[in-house]
Structure formats: C-alpha cells, structure tokens
Amino acid sequence: MAKYIGKRLLYMILSLWMIVSATFFFMRIAPGNPFASEKKLPPEIEANLNAHFGLDKPWYAQYWEYLVRIVNWDFGPSFKYKSQTVNDLINEGFPVSFLLGMEAIFIAVALGVLLGIIAALKHNRWPDYTAMIIAVLGISVPSFIMASFLQYFLAIKMGIFPVARWESFMHTILPALALASTPMAFIARLTRSSMLEVLANDYIKTAKSKGLSSGVITIKHTIRNALLPVVTYMGPLTAGILTGSFVIERIFGIPGLGAHFVTSINNRDYTVIMGVTVFYSILLLVSILLVDIAYGIIDPRIKLAGGKKGE
Amino acid sequence: MEKLLEVKNLEVSFQTYGGTVKAVRGVSFDLHKGETLAIVGESGSGKSVTSQSIMKLIPMPPGQISGGQILLNGDDIVPKTEKQMEKIRGKEISMIFQDPMTSLNPTMKIGNQITEGLIKHQNMSKQDAKNRAIELLRLVGIPMPEKRVNQYPHEFSGGMRQRAMIAIALAANPKLLIADEPTTALDVTIQAQILELMKDLQSKMDTSIIFITHDLGVVANVADRVAVMYAGQIVEMGTVDEIFYDPRHPYTWGLLASMPSVDSDDSAELAAIPGTPPDLTNPPKGDAFAARNSYALAIDFEEEPPMFQISETHFAKTWLLHPDAPKVEPPEAVKKRMRQLSSTFEKPVLVKEGK
Numbered sequence: 125m126a127k128y129i130g131k132r133l134l135y136m137i138l139s140l141w142m143i144v145s146a147t148f149f150f151m152r153i154a155p156g157n158p159f160a161s162e163k164k165l166p167p168e169i170e171a172n173l174n175a176h177f178g179l180d181k182p183w184y185a186q187y188w189e190y191l192v193r194i195v196n197w198d199f200g201p202s203f204k205y206k207s208q209t210v211n212d213l214i215n216e217g218f219p220v221s222f223l224l225g226m227e228a229i230f231i232a233v234a235l236g237v238l239l240g241i242i243a244a245l246k247h248n249r250w251p252d253y254t255a256m257i258i259a260v261l262g263i264s265v266p267s268f269i270m271a272s273f274l275q276y277f278l279a280i281k282m283g284i285f286p287v288a289r290w291e292s293f294m295h296t297i298l299p300a301l302a303l304a305s306t307p308m309a310f311i312a313r314l315t316r317s318s319m320l321e322v323l324a325n326d327y328i329k330t331a332k333s334k335g336l337s338s339g340v341i342t343i344k345h346t347i348r349n350a351l352l353p354v355v356t357y358m359g360p361l362t363a364g365i366l367t368g369s370f371v372i373e374r375i376f377g378i379p380g381l382g383a384h385f386v387t388s389i390n391n392r393d394y395t396v397i398m399g400v401t402v403f404y405s406i407l408l409l410v411s412i413l414l415v416d417i418a419y420g421i422i423d424p425r426i427k428l429a430g431g432k433k434g435e
Numbered sequence: 436m437e438k439l440l441e442v443k444n445l446e447v448s449f450q451t452y453g454g455t456v457k458a459v460r461g462v463s464f465d466l467h468k469g470e471t472l473a474i475v476g477e478s479g480s481g482k483s484v485t486s487q488s489i490m491k492l493i494p495m496p497p498g499q500i501s502g503g504q505i506l507l508n509g510d511d512i513v514p515k516t517e518k519q520m521e522k523i524r525g526k527e528i529s530m531i532f533q534d535p536m537t538s539l540n541p542t543m544k545i546g547n548q549i550t551e552g553l554i555k556h557q558n559m560s561k562q563d564a565k566n567r568a569i570e571l572l573r574l575v576g577i578p579m580p581e582k583r584v585n586q587y588p589h590e591f592s593g594g595m596r597q598r599a600m601i602a603i604a605l606a607a608n609p610k611l612l613i614a615d616e617p618t619t620a621l622d623v624t625i626q627a628q629i630l631e632l633m634k635d636l637q638s639k640m641d642t643s644i645i646f647i648t649h650d651l652g653v654v655a656n657v658a659d660r661v662a663v664m665y666a667g668q669i670v671e672m673g674t675v676d677e678i679f680y681d682p683r684h685p686y687t688w689g690l691l692a693s694m695p696s697v698d699s700d701d702s703a704e705l706a707a708i709p710g711t712p713p714d715l716t717n718p719p720k721g722d723a724f725a726a727r728n729s730y731a732l733a734i735d736f737e738e739e740p741p742m743f744q745i746s747e748t749h750f751a752k753t754w755l756l757h758p759d760a761p762k763v764e765p766p767e768a769v770k771k772r773m774r775q776l777s778s779t780f781e782k783p784v785l786v787k788e789g790k
Contacts, residue, residue: 325537326532326534326537326538327537327538327539327540327541329492329530329532329538330530330532330538330539330540330548330600330603331540331551332492332524333490333492333524333525333529333530333604334524334525334529334551334552334555334603334606335520335521335522335523335524335525335526335552335555335556336521336525336551336552336555337518337521338517340551344543344551345540345543348542348543349540349541349542422542423541423542424541424542424587424589425541425542425587425589
C-alpha cells in the first residue's frame, strides 16, 4: 500500500510539472500582459515594472525561476493586487470555497444517492418517474439559473434564507444547493442505473433465496456494489465543484477563490493564474488518488498494485 | 413415504409487451422426503420458472402464479405474503443456481454470505454462526475453511464457489433443496465432484432435492424420479428406469436419441429434435409438441392429449397411448435401450381429470 501510494505521488509530481509547463507557455502565448490597460503606461515605467517582476528576463530563466518557487510553495506576488501575494489570496479564498464545495458535495451525494436508490427500488413506478424528472431538471438547468431561482423564491419571496453574502450557516445553504443541483442529478441517474444493474444480478436472487428481507438485501448486497460508479465520479466532481463554484461565488457575492481565478485571467495576472491552477491541480490529483484508494476498500476485487496478495 | 411437496396444476404467466406468456401451464407433481426429482427439458420449457415459483422467486410483476397450489407439508404457499415467504426461504427451501461465478456477492466475504441465513433463521450469535460456517465449508469439502471463510468469492475457483453456494443453501438445514442446473457452468470433472457431494450430503441430511437440468447423463446419476417438461407442461414422468428404459412420449424419445452414448458410431450424426419450442404467448392448439413430432397423429393438432398412466409411478401425456392409436416404433437409438419393466400395467390407463 505504501509502495503504491509512493508510486502514485511520483506520477502526481510528474503530471503537476506538465500542467505547470503547459499553463506557463499558453499563458505567455496569449496576447496582452499584466500592465496593458486603457491608459498607456510610459515605456520607462513599464520597463521598470517588468524588471521588478522579472518579466524582462528570457522565458527560460522565468520558467526556471517559477519552477523553483513552486517547489518552495511560493507563488509570488500578485501583479494586480498590490502588496498581496498569491499565497495570501489562496489562504483567504480557499477556506471559503472549500466549505462551500464540501457542503455542495455532501448535498449532491446524499440526495443524489437517495433519489437514485428510491428510483431503482420503485423502478417504473411514480417515485422513479418523479426522481428522474428532478434529475433531468437538475442536469439541464444551469447552476446560475438555479441560483437566481433559489434567490428569487426562497430568499426574496419567502424570506427563508438570506439573498447573498457569506456570514452565517444560513448564508451557505442557497449557494451550496445551487452548486449541488447538477451533480446531484447526475449522481441520481448514475446510482439508479447501477442499482438496476446490480438488482438484476444472480447474487441478489441468492440473497433473496436465503430469506433475507428486501431492506437487508438493499443495504447489504445492493448499495455497496452499486456505489462504485458513483465513487468514480467523486474525483472529477470534487474538482468540478471547487473550480466551478466561481459563477455561484459571483452571484452570491462570496469571497472565495473562484472569483480570483476568473479575474486573474482577464487581468493577465500571471502569478495568480499559475498559482490558482497549480493549487487546483493538486486538489484534483489528490482527490483522484483518494478515489482510487476508496475503490480498493469498497471492491475487494480491485487490488492496488503493490498491495499484498490475498489481503 | 411422506409427501414433502405437492404441486397441483400450477400455472405461471408473465405479462410482457408482446402479450401474456404462459410459461407454466398446469404442472402437477409431488416429492417425498429424501427423494430426488429431476426436471428435464430444453431451454424455455418452464423448468426454471416452475422451480422458482416454488420459492416464489419469480419477479412479480411481471410474473404471476395464475393458478394452482404449491403445498409444502400440506400448507399452500401460493397465497403467502413476502414476509411469510422470508421465513420459508432458506429455512424450509433453499436454492442453488446455475452460475457460481455470478451467484455470490463479489464484495462480501464467503463467511458472511453463509452466516447471514444462520443469523436470520436460527438466531445464532455472530461467533456461533461463523463457527458453523467453517464447519459447513469443511462439510462441502473446502480445504482450510478457517482461512477460506474470510476470503472473497473472486479468490475461489468455479467449483469451489459452487461448493460454497451449496454450503450457503444447506446452512439452515432446509427440507427441500432446489438445484437449478448446478453443474451446467462447471467442467466435467468438477461436475462429477459436485454431484457426488450433493448425493453425499443428501444422504447425511435427508434433504429432498429438485434437480433441474438438461443433461440426461446427470439425471441418470442423481435422480430417483424424472419429470420431462415441454412448453410449460410435464409430458412424461416416471422413475429413472421407466424414463430411460421404457419411455413412452415421443419427446422423451427425441431427448434420449439425441444423447450420445459410449457405443455410438463415430460416423453417425447425433440426432436432434427438429424445429424450436412453440411461442407460449399463443400456445398452439392441440399438443404443443405436434409440429416437431414425426409421430404426430391427426388428433395431436386438434386436441391436447390427456395424461395416461403406464405404471404406479409412470405417466405420459400423449395420444399414442390411447387404445385407438396406431402402434408405432420408437427411434432405433431408443429401441436399443428399451426393456420390459415388471411394474408396468397391462394397458395404459387414462388419468381422470382432477387427479
């Protein structure tokens, strides 16, 4: 197991290096620079700025410097937000985005799996149709429209939740719901189809022939086998929710990391783009690793390479 | 001998988009304590549906027991609810399925799959159940059961899994074991071992077995009595000797003729029954086998044949046994094995309806 994780970490570093390089070069190819604005800067000032941030050096020197800095977990200063480093931005914004994301993932998984199970157990009856209508709506309605709907009905019309901002737990519910709606719908469909597949298996008939009740069969025999595809989806889902939250953060006025990510691209704020990309990449790679480890726990047939045989 | 199971005029149908499929059309048989009844027939003859109906394991809906009775120790189980059935399944009746590769839960330890039934039916503690599971694994011939009990199905070979399946089925000492083609998915040497094991366990535990198969070689090996099914009906039923040495129904002749034997000639082609079974959405008029039957009489296309009794235990559903029927000779391959059995009545007797 330790050997397996070590090997995976090595690959992660390799992928990270490739992501960093690709981002670095694509960013430079994009026209414009951090100091291009409506007001033309005097050439002397621009030269000074470039020198200050090291942009006057040849690209390979900049590239090397950047790699060295990343290894030391220093993403450098922001080009736009004076006196703030990228590390500051991440440290401020990430906890908020993380909390929002986790809440959304929790809602998506809990409700999605529940809806999927109900739909599968009541296959082709009204609970199934209801759950699947909810799922189709969830998949086809974009999160920003869902957000506006929630704000309009639950906050403005009914006044149950605050409209926006990030102050208390009540403030977190609407954005988390809006963020969770699409993945929840997707998980519901995924759970339903994989439940139906498992329910058609012979071993469910075996379980029934032992005289187990349908509740026990569902809990002990069906769900565990049906959850594997859902676990697979968890890796990309985590990344998607964390990165995808910027629209929701905008709508609800949440001071998260997503907002920085979008504005930094428009600003050509090189260090922020790089820093946030690297940060998100690490999150994604770690979540994929966790998913792979979770596989081995859920399904004993999946042996993690390097694991001991017969364990 | 005491009757354990009596099936009377069982009818099972399935609602499909194409119409109602009458999978089982009036099947009656009984089973004594400690006896093995083999049900043979080709695919789609209704043998699996019959056996799964006995445990009420057919999916309902679309399936439905549309008529008849299933008496277990004199108690009709057809009207029983799911909750009442849970007390019968595994405890009174158990089942072994065809494919041991798919009939065990891949993410659950073998031991837990055995103890589940024990904990449910015999109120055993977890530890007692586990000890019993080890004992059962040893009983079905699995080496190192203390280690095996903690393993997952994918760590077992096919034959081992079927042994584990048998251990699961026998865990709560059921009175009736239904084996639905338990050896079909196994290779021949393993088949022989599994059959040997089942016979051995049957004599130890005094279980009755319903053995479903399409392999007549297996039938000869394990069964006391045989029921031949075709198109959802039993067309011939008798002791093993009666079915193998004195078959009366043309379909049974066809089955026996299509079985290769040791002394059959290399050059001779294996006989086959021509055609395919009828569509049970609209069962044909008259005898369902008539269209494929080279011995079919004119009346076979008009009226369903009644059951005739040839001996105390031997029944066949064919017009050929009617006193007015022409005398016909069975195919050469069957004739070779025919023998005069002492128990045979002088003349076939028409079985009155309602029997």
